[in-house]
Amino acid sequence: MREIGHFIGGKHVAGTSGRFSDVFNPATGEVQAKVALATVEEIRAAVENAKAAQPAWAATNPQRRARVFFRFVTLLNQHMDELATLLSQEHGKTVDDSKGDIIRGLEVCEFVCGIPHLQKGEFTEGAGPAIDMYSIRQPVGIGAGITPFNFPGMIPMWMFAPAIACGNAFILKPSERDPSLPLRLAELMIEAGLPAGVLNVINGDKTAVDAILTDPDIGAVSFVGSTPIARYVYGTAAMNGKRAQCFGGAKNHMIILPDADLDQAANALMGAGYGSAGERCMAVSVAVPVGEETANRLLEKLVPKVEALRIGPYSDDKADLGPVVTKEAKARIEGLIDSGVAQGAKLVVDGRGFKLQGYEDGFFVGGTLFDDVTPDMDIYKTEIFGPVLSVVRAANYEEALSLPMKHEYGNGVAIFTRDGDAARDFASRINIGMIGVNVPIPVPLAYHSFGGWKASSFGDLNQHGTDSIKFWTRTKTITARWPSGIKDGAEFVMPVMK
Numbered sequence: 432m433r434e435i436g437h438f439i440g441g442k443h444v445a446g447t448s449g450r451f452s453d454v455f456n457p458a459t460g461e462v463q464a465k466v467a468l469a470t471v472e473e474i475r476a477a478v479e480n481a482k483a484a485q486p487a488w489a490a491t492n493p494q495r496r497a498r499v500f501f502r503f504v505t506l507l508n509q510h511m512d513e514l515a516t517l518l519s520q521e522h523g524k525t526v527d528d529s530k531g532d533i534i535r536g537l538e539v540c541e542f543v544c545g546i547p548h549l550q551k552g553e554f555t556e557g558a559g560p561a562i563d564m565y566s567i568r569q570p571v572g573i574g575a576g577i578t579p580f581n582f583p584g585m586i587p588m589w590m591f592a593p594a595i596a597c598g599n600a601f602i603l604k605p606s607e608r609d610p611s612l613p614l615r616l617a618e619l620m621i622e623a624g625l626p627a628g629v630l631n632v633i634n635g636d637k638t639a640v641d642a643i644l645t646d647p648d649i650g651a652v653s654f655v656g657s658t659p660i661a662r663y664v665y666g667t668a669a670m671n672g673k674r675a676q677c678f679g680g681a682k683n684h685m686i687i688l689p690d691a692d693l694d695q696a697a698n699a700l701m702g703a704g705y706g707s708a709g710e711r712c713m714a715v716s717v718a719v720p721v722g723e724e725t726a727n728r729l730l731e732k733l734v735p736k737v738e739a740l741r742i743g744p745y746s747d748d749k750a751d752l753g754p755v756v757t758k759e760a761k762a763r764i765e766g767l768i769d770s771g772v773a774q775g776a777k778l779v780v781d782g783r784g785f786k787l788q789g790y791e792d793g794f795f796v797g798g799t800l801f802d803d804v805t806p807d808m809d810i811y812k813t814e815i816f817g818p819v820l821s822v823v824r825a826a827n828y829e830e831a832l833s834l835p836m837k838h839e840y841g842n843g844v845a846i847f848t849r850d851g852d853a854a855r856d857f858a859s860r861i862n863i864g865m866i867g868v869n870v871p872i873p874v875p876l877a878y879h880s881f882g883g884w885k886a887s888s889f890g891d892l893n894q895h896g897t898d899s900i901k902f903w904t905r906t907k908t909i910t911a912r913w914p915s916g917i918k919d920g921a922e923f924v925m926p927v928m929k
């Protein structure tokens with residue numbers, strides 16, 4: 432059985448713990464490799480490598496740091512097919528979806544090619560008599576990233592690209608479900624000219640995460656994953672004196688007003704609800720048509736589309752969606768569908784028990800559609816993270832608005848309408864981080880920042896955009912007066928108003 436280890440000091444190294452986690456091919460259900468789970472000592476080894484490499488990297492001028500990312504972007508494009516296939520083999524999503532995953536990360540790498548401009552400080556001439564004052568942004572030192580299984584390309588790059596561009600060294604702890612792509616990205620960073628030790632990839636589970644959270648040399652931690660772990664990582668990192676940004680789960684609603692283009696809305700729901708088997712933190716899992724007539728017309732359009740979804744392995748280039756990530760994920764999703772039925776929702780399309788010919792042991796769940804879902808049901812309250820869409824009927828706009836407002840999560844939300852007034856009112860009043868107006872998955876591009884509100888995010892700076900430059904740097908402010916500007920000798924008191 433193939434063993435997947437770590438990437439420390441610019442080299443692949445085998446794991447030493449003797450503990451492993453299975454890496455599946457979700458389409459066949461087979462174990463295709465075993466990934467090593469790191470010990471505390473292995474995390475320490477990565478940190479020591481990072482410590483040794485970081486000062487010289489931070490002293491490298493920003494245009495040279497940018498050039499590594501220019502070359503890295505070229506390599507990503509050259510290797511796109513290989514990288515997307517590697518990702519799909521472990522994650523299960525279609526190759527096109529995997530390309531999207533990598534491209535969204537690549538765009539963050541393009542953004543940080545502007546690091547000479549992005550990391551510039553501020554200067555005030557004459558802040559006092561012959562006094563100049565300036566602020567500079569210095570790297571935190573060593574940063575760490577802990578990432579989920581669902582975007583093994585994009586999310587590691589959200590983190591390591593700005594962190595490294597700012598002059599930090601980095602420890603990446605990817606998901607143990609699909610570790611091969613992050614390791615390959617680290618190899619390509621070396622090929623792009625990154626000095627060994629600046630980017631280290633350590634595979635592992637809670638032991639590795641806890642070692643990162645308590646390591647005295649790691650200054651900042653970025654986390655993306657489920658809400659309970661995000662909350663834990665945020666609290667533990669903060670207690671250990673680290674800055675932390677931690678992003679959690681979601682339950683994204685799409686409100687459909689009576690004046691919306693319903694063909695557009697139905698198509699948008701298909702991509703946003705079922706694409707990538709619903710395993711996206713920005714997936715739409717709740718549709719809220721306003722008014723009975725809107726709901727009935729929407730359902731008429733949706734049902735045949737959900738029934739016609741083509742489900743296949745990643746190698747089927749016509750598939751709309753692939754399997755979910757593990758057998759446990761499949762069982763969990765099907766259990767939630769059972770609960771929806773038991774709690775009185777109307778199951779319009781049932782994806783339970785779906786079997787694909789030739790892939791009978793794969794972790795497939797068929798596209799599922801519920802109508803008449805109410806806020807007290809588990810399928811409404813819980814993030815399902817599968818190809819399951821719930822329709823909650825609302826009588827009017829205020830009732831529709833109140834649903835996402837009251838929900839625990841606040842990652843993304845969308846409104847479909849032709850009414851600019853309503854859309855503007857919605858965007859202004861809603862307590863959610865990312866809003867789409869006739870856009871179902873409003874993921875901000877690399878030069879804006881990504882982050883939710885409420886239980887979808889802990890910490891105060893978002894991923895990518897200028898927020899990421901702030902997160903991965905510390906501000907230092909210098910007040911300077913040169914001898915010729917000092918007229919009256921030394922001063923021993925704080926300046927006072929006279």
Ligand code: NAD
Pocket residue numbers: 577578579580581582604605606607635636637640641655656657658660661678679680681711712814816842883887
């Ligand atoms: P997860 O929380 O199970 O795992 C995320 C990371 O935490 C992994 O690296 C994992 O090894 C580690 N981890 C797991 N259990 C841990 C523990 N007890 N202690 C310490 N570390 C632990 O999440 P997942 O299943 O990989 O990813 C899916 C989740 O991620 C969904 O909830 C999804 O909404 C969320 N997500 C959020 C965003 C966002 O930006 N808000 C983006 C993508 C995914």
